[in-house]
Amino acid sequence: MAQQSNFDEIYSFLNEKFENESEYLQAVHEVLEDIIPIYNANSDYKAFDIVRRLCLPERIIYFTVSWMNSSGEIEVNQGWRVQHNSAMGPYKGGLRFHPTVNLSVLKFLAFEQCFKNALTGLPMGGGKGGSDFDPKGRSDRDIMLFCQSFMRELQRHIGANTDVPAGDINVGAREIGYLYGEYRRLNNRFEGVLTGKGLEFGGSYVRTEATGFGLIYFLQAVCQHQNTQIDGKTIVVSGAGNVALHAALKAVEKGGKVVTLSNSRGLLYNASGLTDTAIKWAIENRSSSGNILEEMAKDDMGTWEENKTPWHIECDIALPCATQNELGEKDARTLLNNGCRMVLEGANMPCTNKAQAMFIDEKITYVPGKASNAGGVALSGLEMGQNAMFNQREASVLDEQLYTIMANIHERCVSEGKIESGFVNYMKGANIASFRRLADAMVAQGV
Ligand code: NDP
Numbered sequence: 001m002a003q004q005s006n007f008d009e010i011y012s013f014l015n016e017k018f019e020n021e022s023e024y025l026q027a028v029h030e031v032l033e034d035i036i037p038i039y040n041a042n043s044d045y046k047a048f049d050i051v052r053r054l055c056l057p058e059r060i061i062y063f064t065v066s067w068m069n070s071s072g073e074i075e076v077n078q079g080w081r082v083q084h085n086s087a088m089g090p091y092k093g094g095l096r097f098h099p100t101v102n103l104s105v106l107k108f109l110a111f112e113q114c115f116k117n118a119l120t121g122l123p124m125g126g127g128k129g130g131s132d133f134d135p136k137g138r139s140d141r142d143i144m145l146f147c148q149s150f151m152r153e154l155q156r157h158i159g160a161n162t163d164v165p166a167g168d169i170n171v172g173a174r175e176i177g178y179l180y181g182e183y184r185r186l187n188n189r190f191e192g193v194l195t196g197k198g199l200e201f202g203g204s205y206v207r208t209e210a211t212g213f214g215l216i217y218f219l220q221a222v223c224q225h226q227n228t229q230i231d232g233k234t235i236v237v238s239g240a241g242n243v244a245l246h247a248a249l250k251a252v253e254k255g256g257k258v259v260t261l262s263n264s265r266g267l268l269y270n271a272s273g274l275t276d277t278a279i280k281w282a283i284e285n286r287s288s289s290g291n292i293l294e295e296m297a298k299d300d301m302g303t304w305e306e307n308k309t310p311w312h313i314e315c316d317i318a319l320p321c322a323t324q325n326e327l328g329e330k331d332a333r334t335l336l337n338n339g340c341r342m343v344l345e346g347a348n349m350p351c352t353n354k355a356q357a358m359f360i361d362e363k364i365t366y367v368p369g370k371a372s373n374a375g376g377v378a379l380s381g382l383e384m385g386q387n388a389m390f391n392q393r394e395a396s397v398l399d400e401q402l403y404t405i406m407a408n409i410h411e412r413c414v415s416e417g418k419i420e421s422g423f424v425n426y427m428k429g430a431n432i433a434s435f436r437r438l439a440d441a442m443v444a445q446g447v
Contacts, residue, residue: 007036010051021104023324026353027111028055030368034431042439048447050439057110059083060103061157065131067149070141079150081129081157081165084110087441090161090384091127092117092195092377094168097146097175099134105324106130109168112348113377115434116370119409122381127163129154135170147178155183160191160387166380167196169323172242172287173208177201192387195380204383205395206402207376212246213399214375214406215319215346216254221410222342222365225424230317231255234273236310238262239322240282240293243346243373247319249279260310261293262322267310268293270302278302314338321346329354336362345369356427363423371409371430378405 114126257273297304359366417429
C-alpha cells in the first residue's frame with residue numbers, strides 16, 4: 001500500500017514492470033535514493049502516493065513516421081513524446097533525433113526533465129520526445145521532409161499551454177524552424193508551441209547559448225562558494241555540439257584553460273588551451289562540417305586523437321557535455337588520480353551511477369545535469385513568457401536573468417545538500433529541492 005512505500009518496494013515495482021528500460025531505471029534509482037527519506041517523513045506525500053505517481057509518465061505517445069525522402073524512397077522511423085508530469089506547468093523538454101533513441105532513453109530524459117524544470121522556479125512540467133531518425137549526412141531537403149512528417153503527427157498532442165518541445169541532440173535551430181513551420185501551417189496559429197525558434201519568428205535571445213553559458217554560471221557559483229575562481233583552471237570538455245561549445249566559450253571568457261573538445265569519433269587536444277576565436281569558428285561552422293574537430297586540428301588549433309575521450313587528460317575541472325553514460329567508473333578513477341576536483345554535467349546523465357558515487361565518496365564537487373544544465377530550459381521558459389506577451393527582451397536582460405536563475409539553483413542545492421564539514425552533495429540537494437516543489441504541487445492538486 002502507498003502508506004508503506006519505501007525505496008525497495010517502489011524500485012522493485014518499477015524494475016519488474018520495465019526491466020528492459022535500463023536508462024529509465026538508472027535515472028529513477030539515482031533520484032529515489034535521495035528522496036525516499038523525505039517522502040517517508042511526510043504524511044501528505046505518502047497519503048497521495050507521490051513517489052510512485054512521480055516515477056510513472058502521465059502519458060506516452062508513440063507514432064510511426066512514414067515519409068518520402070528527396071530521392072522518392074519511402075523511409076520509416078519511430079517517433080515518441082513522453083509527457084511525464086504536468087503538475088507544475090505545460091510539459092516541457094526537447095526532441096532528440098538519433099539512432100540510439102528508444103523509449104527507455106526518452107523516459108529517462110523526461111523523468112529528469114521534471115526535476116530540472118522544478119529547480120528553475122519557472123512554471124514548467126516535464127517531457128521529452130524524439131525519433132530514431134539519423135540526420136547525419138542527410139541533405140537539407142531530407143531533414144525538412146522528415147521534420148514535416150514528424151510534426152504532422154506530433155502537432156495533435158502539443159500546444160503553447162499543453163506541451164512545448166524544444167531541441168536536443170541533432171535538433172537545432174534549423175530543425176526547430178522546419179518543425180515550427182509545419183505546425184503553423186497545419187494549425188493556422190502563431191503561438192509559442194516550440195522553443196529555440198529563430199529570432200525572426202518568436203525566438204529568444206540567449207536561448208542558443210543558454211545551456212553552455214548557464215553551466216559556467218553554475219561553475220562560477222560553485223567557485224564563489226569555495227572561495228576560488230575559474231581563472232587559471234584547466235578544464236576538459238567533452239562534446240562539440242551546442243552545449244559543449246558554448247560552455248567552452250564562456251569558460252575561456254572567465255579565464256579558464258579549455259584543453260579539449262570531443263565527438264563520437266575522437267578528441268581535439270590543445271595543451272595550451274583553445275582560444276575564443278577557435279571556439280567561435282567551431283560554433284559558426286559546425287553544422288556545415290563533417291567533423292569540425294578534425295578540421296580544427298588541420299588548422300593547427302590542436303591535435304586530433306581518433307576514438308579517444310578526454311578523461312585521461314590532466315585537469316582541475318571536467319565538463320561532460322556530449323551524451324548519457326559517456327563517463328564511467330574507470331574514467332572517474334583516472335580523473336580523480338589526475339587531480340580533478342570538480343565535475344559539472346552539461347549533458348544529461350553523462351556520468352554512470354558508479355562514476356557519480358565515486359566523485360561523491362571522494363568528496364569532490366559533483367553537480368548533476370538536472371542542476372548544472374538547467375540554463376537551457378530556463379531560457380526556454382523565458383521564451384514562452386515572451387511569446388505569451390508578444391514581446392522580445394534584450395540579450396543583456398536575458399543573460400542577467402539566466403545568471404540569477406543559475407545562482408538560485410545553486411543556492412537551492414546548497415541548502416538541501418550541505419552535509420558535514422561544509423561538503424555539498426549537489427546530487428542530493430538537487431533531488432530533494434526539486435522533489436519538494438513537485439510533491440507540494442501534486443499534493444495541492446489532489447489525485
Ligand atoms: P548536439 O547535437 O549539438 O551535440 C552533441 C555532441 O555530442 C556532438 O559533438 C556529438 O558528436 C557528441 N556525441 C553524441 N553522441 C556521442 C557519443 N555516443 N559519444 C561521444 N560523443 C557523442 O547536442 P547538444 O549539445 O544540444 O546536447 C548535448 C547533451 O546536452 C545531451 O545530453 C542533451 O540532452 C544535453 N542538453 C542539451 C540542451 C540544449 O539546450 N541543447 C539542454 C540541456 C541538456 P557527433 O557529432 O560525432 O555525434
